[in-house]
Amino acid sequence: MTDKQRDPAEGAGPQSMGHEWDGIEELNNPLPRWWLWTFYATILFAIGYCVVYPAIPMLHSATPGVSGWSSRGQLAAETAQAEAARAQMTAQLASVDISTLDPASPLMRAAVEGGRAAFRINCVQCHGSGAAGSKGYPNLNDDDWLWGGTMAEIHQTIAHGIRQPDDADTRLSQMPAFGRDGILQPAEIDDVVSFVRNAARLEGASASARRGAALFETNCAVCHGANAKGGREFGAPDLTDAIWLYGSDREALTQTIANARYGVMPAWAHRLDPATINMLTAYVHQLGGGE
Amino acid sequence: MASHDDRSGKGGGAKVRLYARRPDIFPRAVDGFYRRLKWAIMAVTLAIYYVTPWLRWDRGPYAPDQAVLIDLAHRRFYFFSIEIWPHEFYYVAGLLVMAGVGLFLVTSTIGRAWCGYACPQTVWTDLFLHVERFIDGDRNAQFRLKKAPWGMAKIGKRVAKHGVWLVIGLLTGGAWIFYFADAPALARALIAGTAAPVAYGTIAVLTATTYGLGGLMREQVCIYMCPWPRIQAAMLDERSLIVTYKDWRGEPRGHGLKRDAEGNAKASAKVGDCIDCNACVAVCPTGIDIRDGAQMACITCALCIDACDQMMAKVGRPRGLIDYATLEDCRAEAAGAPPVPIRRTVLRPRTFLYLGLWSAVGLAMLFMLGARTRLDLHVAHDRNPLWVRMSDGSIRNGYTLKLRNMESRPRDVTLTLEGLPGATLWGAMQAEEERGATLHFTLPPDRVSEQRIYVRAPAADGKGQDFDFILAATDSEGGQDRDRSTFERPEEQP
Numbered sequence: 153m154t155d156k157q158r159d160p161a162e163g164a165g166p167q168s169m170g171h172e173w174d175g176i177e178e179l180n181n182p183l184p185r186w187w188l189w190t191f192y193a194t195i196l197f198a199i200g201y202c203v204v205y206p207a208i209p210m211l212h213s214a215t216p217g218v219s220g221w222s223s224r225g226q227l228a229a230e231t232a233q234a235e236a237a238r239a240q241m242t243a244q245l246a247s248v249d250i251s252t253l254d255p256a257s258p259l260m261r262a263a264v265e266g267g268r269a270a271f272r273i274n275c276v277q278c279h280g281s282g283a284a285g286s287k288g289y290p291n292l293n294d295d296d297w298l299w300g301g302t303m304a305e306i307h308q309t310i311a312h313g314i315r316q317p318d319d320a321d322t323r324l325s326q327m328p329a330f331g332r333d334g335i336l337q338p339a340e341i342d343d344v345v346s347f348v349r350n351a352a353r354l355e356g357a358s359a360s361a362r363r364g365a366a367l368f369e370t371n372c373a374v375c376h377g378a379n380a381k382g383g384r385e386f387g388a389p390d391l392t393d394a395i396w397l398y399g400s401d402r403e404a405l406t407q408t409i410a411n412a413r414y415g416v417m418p419a420w421a422h423r424l425d426p427a428t429i430n431m432l433t434a435y436v437h438q439l440g441g442g443e
Numbered sequence: 444m445a446s447h448d449d450r451s452g453k454g455g456g457a458k459v460r461l462y463a464r465r466p467d468i469f470p471r472a473v474d475g476f477y478r479r480l481k482w483a484i485m486a487v488t489l490a491i492y493y494v495t496p497w498l499r500w501d502r503g504p505y506a507p508d509q510a511v512l513i514d515l516a517h518r519r520f521y522f523f524s525i526e527i528w529p530h531e532f533y534y535v536a537g538l539l540v541m542a543g544v545g546l547f548l549v550t551s552t553i554g555r556a557w558c559g560y561a562c563p564q565t566v567w568t569d570l571f572l573h574v575e576r577f578i579d580g581d582r583n584a585q586f587r588l589k590k591a592p593w594g595m596a597k598i599g600k601r602v603a604k605h606g607v608w609l610v611i612g613l614l615t616g617g618a619w620i621f622y623f624a625d626a627p628a629l630a631r632a633l634i635a636g637t638a639a640p641v642a643y644g645t646i647a648v649l650t651a652t653t654y655g656l657g658g659l660m661r662e663q664v665c666i667y668m669c670p671w672p673r674i675q676a677a678m679l680d681e682r683s684l685i686v687t688y689k690d691w692r693g694e695p696r697g698h699g700l701k702r703d704a705e706g707n708a709k710a711s712a713k714v715g716d717c718i719d720c721n722a723c724v725a726v727c728p729t730g731i732d733i734r735d736g737a738q739m740a741c742i743t744c745a746l747c748i749d750a751c752d753q754m755m756a757k758v759g760r761p762r763g764l765i766d767y768a769t770l771e772d773c774r775a776e777a778a779g780a781p782p783v784p785i786r787r788t789v790l791r792p793r794t795f796l797y798l799g800l801w802s803a804v805g806l807a808m809l810f811m812l813g814a815r816t817r818l819d820l821h822v823a824h825d826r827n828p829l830w831v832r833m834s835d836g837s838i839r840n841g842y843t844l845k846l847r848n849m850e851s852r853p854r855d856v857t858l859t860l861e862g863l864p865g866a867t868l869w870g871a872m873q874a875e876e877e878r879g880a881t882l883h884f885t886l887p888p889d890r891v892s893e894q895r896i897y898v899r900a901p902a903a904d905g906k907g908q909d910f911d912f913i914l915a916a917t918d919s920e921g922g923q924d925r926d927r928s929t930f931e932r933p934e935e936q937p
Binding site: 255256280281282283284291293294295296390393394395438440 | 825
């Protein structure tokens with residue numbers, strides 16, 4: 153604008169506003185027309201937008217807008233759309249016997265992916281995001297199963313839970329608290345610990361372990377088996393392998409025998425639909441230890 | 444630029460504008476050596492542009508048979524026998540480096556030859572100018588037509604001109620999209636109206652840009668929009684070949700002077716060879732006067748050389764009053780030295796330096812292209828869980844393998860481990876009983892496939908261990924790739 157030739161006397165150029173300070177004059181340079189019209193157009197657009205869409209905040213919610221659109225409504229519609237798209241697969245998964253499904257079939261792959269998502273919502277609190285578990289919560293990746301690692305057995309465990317009194321088909325067993333209930337004396341418990349650690353090749357043979365063998369035979373073998381390899385019908389762990397749910401040192405084993413353990417898991421059939429339970433079964437089975 | 448400012452000032456008067464009005468430029472048709480060279484180059488470049496997508500190249504059953512194809516959907520670039528994957532994009536970077544050095548090379552040898560002959564803007568503008576002259580007539584007829592009142596004849600000519608321009612634009616945009624899809628199939632779909640909307644959209648945009656840039660904006664693109672003239676200005680020096688008016692020979696201009704048989708002016712004072720006929724200005728596609736000296740708006744199309752040579756022949760003076768020359772040679776000539784042949788300018792150390800650089804990049808790329816592996820293995824260790832203790836006390840780790848088979852056929856491969864004693868491996872989809880020291884499988888053609896595998900090894904002393912996965916093809920062609928990973932073990936005892 154500086155190169156404009158201005159001569160107020162001839163009326164050419166921008167009009168003076170009549171102010172002058174030290175020879176500097178205020179001039180009236182109007183905005184360009186296109187700019188003004190664009191500005192007016194944005195105002196019109198804003199008014200139209202307020203009428204059509206939710207815009208003005210009120211006490212409880214914003215004004216609804218004539219189009220009736222809302223972000224919650226859009227989310228609901230999109231969720232319904234996604235569920236409708238998945239409806240056929242979900243229906244199939246709800247009715248199928250998951251243990252007979254071909255591992256390479258698309259339905260099985262969908263089940264595994266669905267199970268991965270459901271696992272993250274329902275199971276990671278105890279079993280961990282990698283299903284590796286922690287003390288008292290079994291690792292689902294390994295080849296050691298308390299109640300069985302076939303599809304059908306995993307399905308049964310998930311659906312009916314472990315030690316759930318409200319569910320008739322739940323996995324139920326109870327280890328006696330040998331110390332607390334006075335079945336074994338502390339010295340005897342110490343001998344059983346020695347025997348178990350010897351059976352698991354964690355320590356060598358000893359007089360204590362030999363005494364413990366007789367005590368094990370009388371008190372423990374009914375559930376854990378004469379060879380201490382456990383029994384799945386009672387959820388009794390294999391005591392000779394390398395996997396220890398509550399720890400394998402003397403202190404932990406003494407605790408376990410004296411006070412017993414009573415691990416529980418919810419019966420998910422009361423909380424999740426059949427399709428989701430099938431999906432969880434498929435997911436857990438393919439973690440690397442499925443039988 | 445001086446000439447531009449002069450004309451844009453005209454008619455300014457009372458109203459001062461922020462932008463200079465575009466002056467009317469109606470270049471006159473001219474014939475001569477450089478014009479014919481331009482014809483030839485235009486024919487070759489347009490032929491390359493339009494014909495290339497229709498060339499076929501057999502690549503077997505798993506790959507397209509189009510010789511040059513940018514397959515965006517499958518992320519592949521096919522160029523005859525070369526197939527570029529997205530992870531090899533550095534080849535494209537290399538090509539750009541070559542293009543850059545190539546422009547330096549061309550500029551240092553023959554000046555702005557790219558601008559004058561091969562730039563698409565120049566080629567299409569030239570084409571559009573020919574269309575304009577064919578319909579509206581030559582320079583003077585176009586000036587008259589512009590001033591003439593609107594009548595049936597003028598409307599007819601304008602409609603015809605813009606119509607032909609739009610058709611050229613349509614064909615230009617239409618040819619462009621054939622580089623991105625199978626040309627015959629896409630052509631059929633386009634005509635049947637079943638092609639993808641993006642195809643029609645691309646054609647529409649490119650039609651508009653071709654029409655706008657080549658028909659309406661023309662030299663404005665070169666003068667105001669293109670960065671190349673500015674870069675070029677920094678690269679030209681006293682020894683660069685440019686189109687030069689030899690003012691020592693032409694000045695003072697003898698406008699309308701009679702000359703004798705030897706071409707010497709009869710009038711008293713010395714008169715130069717330039718007869719101020721303005722032929723060089725009339726043929727210039729950017730509307731400049733070359734006699735003002737070297738300037739950015741000159742794209743060195745050399746049409747003024749043709750025009751001036753014709754004039755010099757008519758008045759019986761030697762050709763080359765306007766000619767390709769370096770500023771240095773011009774000065775030497777002015778001082779009385781004989782004209783320097785062009786090859787002396789072309790063959791100088793700088794040319795060979797750029798040529799060497801350009802060839803080095805090209806050879807390096809060819810070598811890498813020839814030596815690249817067609818089989819690629821990338822291993823990612825499971826992050827959660829890092830390890831799994833098995834009931835027998837051994838440790839299992841999980842890995843996700845990305846296997847790239849760049850051949851357009853399925854390949855049988857073997858996966859083995861190196862540096863992990865006592866380890867066995869098996870696929871996640873297999874039963875664990877099938878585990879062993881090697882794993883065999885078939886890679887699908889022309890694809891990156893994914894495999895989950897497990898490795899089981901003794902617990903050892905509880906330390907992690909680095910080892911290699913080795914992927915080897917078992918077919919006759921062979922080839923292998925390896926990737927390093929770690930076997931993680933728990934530090935604490937059970």
